[in-house]
Amino acid sequence: MSRISKKFEALRNDSKTCLISYITAGDPSIENSLDIMQTLVNSGTDIIELGVPFSDPMADGPTIQRACERALSKNTSCLDIFELVRDFRKHDISTPIVLMGYLNPIERMGYEAFAKSASQSGVDAILVVDLPHEEAKEVISIFKKYNLESIFLIAPNTKIDRIQEISKYASGFLYYVSLKGVTGATTLDIKKTEEQLKVIKKSINLPLAVGFGIKDANTAKILSKNADAVVIGSAIVNIIEKEQDNKSKTNSDIVNLMSPIRLKLDENLISGEKP
Amino acid sequence: MKTNQNKNLNDFNLMKYGYPDENGHYGIFGGTFVAETLIEPLTDLRNMYYDLKKDTDFLHELYSEYKNYVGRPTPLYFAERLTEKINGANIFLKREDLCHTGAHKINNTIGQAILAKKMGKTRIIAETGAGQHGVASATVAARLGMECVVFMGEQDIYRQSQNVYRMKLLGAEVVPVTSGSKTLKDALNEALRDWVTNVDNTFYIIGTVAGPSPYPELVRDFQAIIGREVIEQMENIDKKVDALVACVGGGSNAIGLFYPFIDCDSKMYGVEAAGDGLETEKHSAPLNKGKIGVLHGNRTYLLEDENGQIIETHSISAGLDYPGVGPEHALLKDLGRVHYASATDQEALKAFHELSRVEGIIPALETSHAVAYSMKLAAKMKKGENIVINLSGRGDKDLNTVARIEGIEI
Ligand SMILES: Cc1ncc(COP(=O)(O)O)c(C=O)c1O
Numbered sequence: 289m290s291r292i293s294k295k296f297e298a299l300r301n302d303s304k305t306c307l308i309s310y311i312t313a314g315d316p317s318i319e320n321s322l323d324i325m326q327t328l329v330n331s332g333t334d335i336i337e338l339g340v341p342f343s344d345p346m347a348d349g350p351t352i353q354r355a356c357e358r359a360l361s362k363n364t365s366c367l368d369i370f371e372l373v374r375d376f377r378k379h380d381i382s383t384p385i386v387l388m389g390y391l392n393p394i395e396r397m398g399y400e401a402f403a404k405s406a407s408q409s410g411v412d413a414i415l416v417v418d419l420p421h422e423e424a425k426e427v428i429s430i431f432k433k434y435n436l437e438s439i440f441l442i443a444p445n446t447k448i449d450r451i452q453e454i455s456k457y458a459s460g461f462l463y464y465v466s467l468k469g470v471t472g473a474t475t476l477d478i479k480k481t482e483e484q485l486k487v488i489k490k491s492i493n494l495p496l497a498v499g500f501g502i503k504d505a506n507t508a509k510i511l512s513k514n515a516d517a518v519v520i521g522s523a524i525v526n527i528i529e530k531e532q533d534n535k536s537k538t539n540s541d542i543v544n545l546m547s548p549i550r551l552k553l554d555e556n557l558i559s560g561e562k563p
Numbered sequence: 564m565k566t567n568q569n570k571n572l573n574d575f576n577l578m579k580y581g582y583p584d585e586n587g588h589y590g591i592f593g594g595t596f597v598a599e600t601l602i603e604p605l606t607d608l609r610n611m612y613y614d615l616k617k618d619t620d621f622l623h624e625l626y627s628e629y630k631n632y633v634g635r636p637t638p639l640y641f642a643e644r645l646t647e648k649i650n651g652a653n654i655f656l657k658r659e660d661l662c663h664t665g666a667h668k669i670n671n672t673i674g675q676a677i678l679a680k681k682m683g684k685t686r687i688i689a690e691t692g693a694g695q696h697g698v699a700s701a702t703v704a705a706r707l708g709m710e711c712v713v714f715m716g717e718q719d720i721y722r723q724s725q726n727v728y729r730m731k732l733l734g735a736e737v738v739p740v741t742s743g744s745k746t747l748k749d750a751l752n753e754a755l756r757d758w759v760t761n762v763d764n765t766f767y768i769i770g771t772v773a774g775p776s777p778y779p780e781l782v783r784d785f786q787a788i789i790g791r792e793v794i795e796q797m798e799n800i801d802k803k804v805d806a807l808v809a810c811v812g813g814g815s816n817a818i819g820l821f822y823p824f825i826d827c828d829s830k831m832y833g834v835e836a837a838g839d840g841l842e843t844e845k846h847s848a849p850l851n852k853g854k855i856g857v858l859h860g861n862r863t864y865l866l867e868d869e870n871g872q873i874i875e876t877h878s879i880s881a882g883l884d885y886p887g888v889g890p891e892h893a894l895l896k897d898l899g900r901v902h903y904a905s906a907t908d909q910e911a912l913k914a915f916h917e918l919s920r921v922e923g924i925i926p927a928l929e930t931s932h933a934v935a936y937s938m939k940l941a942a943k944m945k946k947g948e949n950i951v952i953n954l955s956g957r958g959d960k961d962l963n964t965v966a967r968i969e970g971i972e973i
Contacts, residue, residue, distance in 0.1 A: 396871025443600040
């Protein structure tokens with residue numbers, strides 16, 4: 289069983305919602321990223337999504353665009369990111385790591401070389417934002433060969449038959465983009481998202497994650513009722529941006545953001561209610 | 564010479580050359596590399612376009628706009644004094660600079676705007692480099708009564724301030740793009756982000772034969788009117804077309820001229836911007852110096868670093884300052900059907916002055932690259948052979964840039 293499946297199974301047994309945290313690797317530096325990853329795990333993160341910086345992140349809002357720019361100003365490469373994952377794995381062998389990025393840096397390295405190094409360093413899955421399944425056949429089979437799972441996005445305007453088609457190619461989990469927009473948007477319609485999650489959940493077998501625009505514990509809690517995982521991204525990256533010169537403040541602010549989210553998600557468990 | 568005289572867009576289906584395939588691929592190039600949210604609008608657009616290009620009402624409307632609003636057909640002008648001076652092949656200029664708004668860009672924007680209206684969209688967005696595509700988009704938005712927002716790199720807003728004012732006069736909002744290198748590629752990113760956010764009411768008019776499928780195909784089809792007219796105009800004067808030359812930024816004016824000739828034996832030359840020189844880092848010549856990669860929704864040749872990050876490009880002309888190129892050009896290069904040459908900033912500037920003085924036509928700096936290469940090419944060709952240059956735009960927008968370079972205050 290893959291590390292991701294194991295994680296979801298363990299959480300299901302404990303009736304817990306999976307908390308996924310996103311940071312851009314190398315923002316503001318690779319060393320800081322290692323610290324931040326450990327902080328995230330310590331404050332309740334179950335799966336880490338590591339952004340692979342790209343010069344033209346066309347699906348990202350200003351927050352993650354600037355994170356990419358900071359990471360690239362230090363020339364963060366795929367190889368640096370594999371090194372980071374290898375270092376992280378020295379102390380943590382159970383937290384799944386998903387690399388999330390755009391196709392071009394992967395293509396430049398070569399699918400085979402990328403997949404091999406990613407797998408060897410301890411990466412579990414890849415999410416390529418600008419790679420719909422129609423264009424992904426070759427890549428998916430190479431990822432599979434190296435035991436890497438392929439995560440795909442589904443959007444509010446993805447029709448049910450297409451969702452089912454996508455889930456044939458997907459493994460690990462499916463990632464529902466909760467709004468039409470870029471990362472960090474502020475236009476999340478919680479009611480509508482809840483409704484859509486209910487419909488999607490019925491038509492797939494994979495765990496369902498929901499992200500884009502989730503910034504606080506209450507929103508996370510509400511959406512967790514119809515999803516297996518919630519993703520927090522720009523809210524974390526905002527802290528990293530604000531406190532980039534102060535490592536300990538970065539880490540303490542991240543704890544202050546994430547711990548309440550974890551607590552809220554686990555609220556029913558603590559009070560003994562059935563989730 | 565076997566030519567295709569038919570006027571309907573769909574008659575190109577009869578051509579031997581059958582690209583793109585049904586998935587929008589040009590060999591290994593092209594495709595649809597976008598985030599999931601854009602799949603539905605792109606599918607809708609493709610379906611709508613495939614229906615409409617067989618629809619006689621649509622074609623009537625399009626051709627009526629070409630004639631009455633754009634000012635087509637544009638003349639094919641024999642550049643007699645330039646020909647004499649070069650003393651080689653006969654040089655003909657396809658006068659796209661005489662289109663309404665001063666460049667070929669409007670052939671495409673009028674077509675896409677009609678599509679937008681048919682799809683019930685009320686808001687148009689566009690990216691622009693030189694500002695020509697922005698102006699052409701703002702123009703057709705005004706013509707059809709639609710809201711228009713144009714994304715333009717901060718760097719380009721400075722270089723092309725006159726076009727910024729034109730867009731505003733036409734009622735468009737110009738949004739400065741401050742991310743990345745603050746030029747055309749970043750304006751494209753920003754337009755894609757806006758589109759993802761506002762897909763329900765917004766139509767994205769891409770300005771060149773780039774972007775995800777079906778854009779490279781539909782922009783080509785709307786620009787192909789250029790080549791079709793040249794075929795007719797040359798047949799009317801009983802001349803054979805030996806060579807075709809056009810500048811290549813994203814490649815829309817070039818493909819518009821080349822496409823109807825693809826099954827013929829005319830030689831074709833695309834001219835990229837060599838900036839300070841292909842041997843330097845400062846150029847915009849992905850077909851000459853790039854690697855295959857994926858950007859802005861398609862696979863093509865790109866200027867990128869060893870980590871696959873897109874690098875900043877340079878050209879004296881904002882309209883050629885782009886690190887990628889339309890996927891069909893990538894294919895035509897690999898097929899060997901088109902030869903992709905280049906011209907430096909200096910060569911383009913020289914040609915800018917040459918054409919102004921010798922023919923009384925001030926070309927755009929983009930176009931000047933094609934003129935520069937053509938002068939070299941014509942000199943090597945036989946007398947009596949014929950070369951057609953796509954005069955893609957007029958140079959009024961570049962007067963400030965040229966004056967600044969020459970230390971003149973205007
Ligand atoms: C006059 C003119 N020619 C050429 C171009 C380059 O675009 P393309 O290669 O798509 O024709 C531009 C772009 O702004 C332009 O304004």
